[in-house]
Amino acid sequence: MEPLRIVFYSHDSVGLGHVRRNLVLAHALANQLPGLTGRPVTGILITGTSHAPGFPAPEGWDWVLLPGIGKSPAGYLPRNLSLPMAELVSLRSRLLQGVLAGFRPDLVIVDRHATGVHRELEGALRHARAAGPVRVVLGLREVLDAPGPAFSEWARFGGARTVKSLFDAIWVYGDSAIHDPLATGEIPFSLRKLIRYTGYLAAGRPSLSGTSCMDGPYVMTTVGGGSDGHALARIAVAAPLPAGLGHLVVAGPQMPTKEYEDLIRHARPGVRVVPALDDVVFHLRHASAVVAMGGYNTVCEIMSTSVPALIVPRTEFRAEQRIRARSLAVAGYLEQHEIETLTPEILAEWLATRQGTTVDRRRAVLDGLIRVPQLAAGLLQSAVAAGAAMDEAAASTVEVPVAAKGSAARVAV
Numbered sequence: 191m192e193p194l195r196i197v198f199y200s201h202d203s204v205g206l207g208h209v210r211r212n213l214v215l216a217h218a219l220a221n222q223l224p225g226l227t228g229r230p231v232t233g234i235l236i237t238g239t240s241h242a243p244g245f246p247a248p249e250g251w252d253w254v255l256l257p258g259i260g261k262s263p264a265g266y267l268p269r270n271l272s273l274p275m276a277e278l279v280s281l282r283s284r285l286l287q288g289v290l291a292g293f294r295p296d297l298v299i300v301d302r303h304a305t306g307v308h309r310e311l312e313g314a315l316r317h318a319r320a321a322g323p324v325r326v327v328l329g330l331r332e333v334l335d336a337p338g339p340a341f342s343e344w345a346r347f348g349g350a351r352t353v354k355s356l357f358d359a360i361w362v363y364g365d366s367a368i369h370d371p372l373a374t375g376e377i378p379f380s381l382r383k384l385i386r387y388t389g390y391l392a393a394g395r396p397s398l399s400g401t402s403c404m405d406g407p408y409v410m411t412t413v414g415g416g417s418d419g420h421a422l423a424r425i426a427v428a429a430p431l432p433a434g435l436g437h438l439v440v441a442g443p444q445m446p447t448k449e450y451e452d453l454i455r456h457a458r459p460g461v462r463v464v465p466a467l468d469d470v471v472f473h474l475r476h477a478s479a480v481v482a483m484g485g486y487n488t489v490c491e492i493m494s495t496s497v498p499a500l501i502v503p504r505t506e507f508r509a510e511q512r513i514r515a516r517s518l519a520v521a522g523y524l525e526q527h528e529i530e531t532l533t534p535e536i537l538a539e540w541l542a543t544r545q546g547t548t549v550d551r552r553r554a555v556l557d558g559l560i561r562v563p564q565l566a567a568g569l570l571q572s573a574v575a576a577g578a579a580m581d582e583a584a585a586s587t588v589e590v591p592v593a594a595k596g597s598a599a600r601v602a603v
Contacts, residue, residue, distance in 0.1 A: 193232040193250070194223060194570060195293060199286070199311060200301040202238035203261040203269075204507065205415035205444065208301045209237045210487045211331070211363070213245055214391055215299065215562055220248035222563035227570060234293055236286065238269075241415075241443050254289055256282045259307055261507065266307055279308045287314040291321070296570055298326045302334075304347040304357070312348065315356050325569040328357045330371070331486040332364020332390070333517070336509040337375035350378040358569060360384040361562065363391050363486070365555040369517040388562050389555035392493040397472040404462065408436035409541045410477040412470065414485045416442020420449040421529055422502050426481060427457040428534040432542060437461045438473060478545035481537065484511030484526075492524065493551050498544040499524040502532060523551050 198216055200208035216233055223231050232250040235242065243253045257278060258269030268278045286306070290298070291314075298318065305312040318324050334340040344350065353360075362371060366387045371377045377385065411426035413419025419442055426439050439457070441450050443466045453463045467473055474480055475495045482488045484503035492499045501524055503511030515526040527536070 191229050193230040194227065194297065195295040196231060196233035196566075197236060197290065197293060197295040197298045198233065198301065199236045199298065199306070200238070201259065201303050201307045201310075202242070203259050203266060203307070205417055205485065206239060206241060206442075207331075207414065207485050207487055209235070209239055209242045210245070211329070211391065212237075212299070212301050213242075213247070214395065214487070214559065215329070216251060217248050217396070218394070218559040219563050219566055220251065222560070223567060223570075226563060226567035234289065234295075236289060238282075244443070254285075256285060275308075279310050282307070283310040283313060286311055287317055290314045290318045294318075294321070295324060297566060298324060299329050299361075300327070300357075301329050302331065304328050304344075304353050309346075309348060312352070312356070319356070325358045325572070326356055327566075327569070328353065328360045328384075330360060330362050330377070331510075332362055332369050332371060333486075333510045333514045334371055334376040336513070339508070340371075340376040341378075344378055350380045353381060354384070357384060359386060359565070361565060362387050363389075363558050363562075365389055368521050368523075368554060369513070386565055387555075388558040388565065390490050390493055391487075391558040391562070392490040392554075392556035394557070394559040395471050395491060395494050397475065398469045400472060401469070402473065402476060403464065403467070404436050404438050404473075406434065406436055407478055407545070408438050409479045409481070409545060410438045410440070410473060411481040412440040412474075412488060413442050413445075413483050414488055416445030416450075416465075418504060418506060419445060419483060420452070422481070422483060422532075423449075423453055423463075424456065425529075425532055425534050425537055427453050427461050427463060429538040429541065430458065430534065431460055431538060435460065435478070435545065437541075438477070439463045440467055440470070440473075441465050479541050479547075481541070484515045486514070489514060489518065489524075493518075493554060493556055496548040496550065498547050498549050500537075500540055500544075501526045502529050505529060521554070523549060523554060 198212040200212050202208050220231050236254045238256045238258050259266050260269040413423050457463055471491055474491055479498045481500045484501045501515040503515045518524050519526045
């Protein structure tokens with residue numbers, strides 16, 4: 191049986207959120223699509239971060255690494271290469287087109303940026319659609335940004351008309367009862383017919399190791415990739431804790447070395463600082479309380495547990511994390527605090543009063559990792575039907591002579 195071919199794209203300029211979201215979806219599709227479609231699955235994860243291959247891909251999948259881009263207040267820029275940004279975009283665009291043309295995917299799932307950075311993905315998607323039956327999906331986290339910046343970004347992607355021409359569906363990875371980006375104006379209203387709400391990608395996140403790196407009860411602080419998490423982690427390592435309670439602080443693999451070393455120097459007794467964990471989900475589930483920034487993946491991991499959580503959202507680049515924290519706090523699933531007013535003493539008090547309590551999050555729609563494979567199976571089945579219809583139309587085309595011209599014309603019969 192010919193495997194289904196799937197491609198995920200993430201541009202990955204800041205943090206690990208985009209590629210981590212695609213990776214957990216790749217595992218869900220690899221595990222569930224064979225049972226839904228009767229066909230095995232193989233795939234490629236396209237990413238712009240060199241940290242990505244450190245995560246385990248599903249069996250039968252591989253990585254394609256694009257030359258990296260970074261982000262500054264002035265916009266995107268090359269992360270490592272000494273090239274003008276226009277040349278880097280051109281290079282990435284040619285690589286993307288080569289991967290899609292060579293791999294010939296049945297399904298392409300694009301994370302967040304519909305046509306990529308500076309529309310680098312647009313040509314590759316158009317060529318893929320012209321080459322044969324392929325289904326293309328835009329995957330969006332449930333919060334994009336404040337409505338104004340989000341609207342401007344859609345224009346940079348090419349606008350709603352371009353999205354309609356390239357995509358068969360838009361999957362919003364959230365619960366519209368908690369936050370609805372269509373109602374807030376973060377997604378153009380004209381795209382509403384393409385949207386499917388999947389629920390949060392929370393329930394079913396695998397726990398891999400089953401082994402804790404902590405002895406005894408502990409609380410936990412995690413700052414995602416860590417590139418902008420030093421301020422929160424610095425408060426966490428200085429927070430006083432009751433005797434016998436440990437504090438696990440996960441700095442993130444992208445935290446600069448000097449900042450990581452600063453955490454080590456200032457850590458109180460009982461605090462363990464690590465750059466990363468092999469099994470974040472296991473450690474979250476067994477923590478007495480958790481403090482985190484408000485990135486989508488971390489929040490989903492928290493929502494899959496009943497552990498009390500304090501979200502301290504990022505304040506730079508986007509309003510996304512603040513909006514997410516506020517929406518979930520209003521719904522009663524977690525608490526939030528701004529970094530500007532947080533102190534080690536305030537954090538210590540919160541940890542001491544919340545440890546050992548639980549939060550019931552079962553009212554939220556958390557089964558996106560089940561719903562997405564079902565949606566994918568439906569799209570792939572429609573692609574098969576479309577391909578069969580195209581083959582049938584081609585087979586019904588015969589050559590009949592056209593005497594007046596003395597040549598053959600193709601006529602559908």
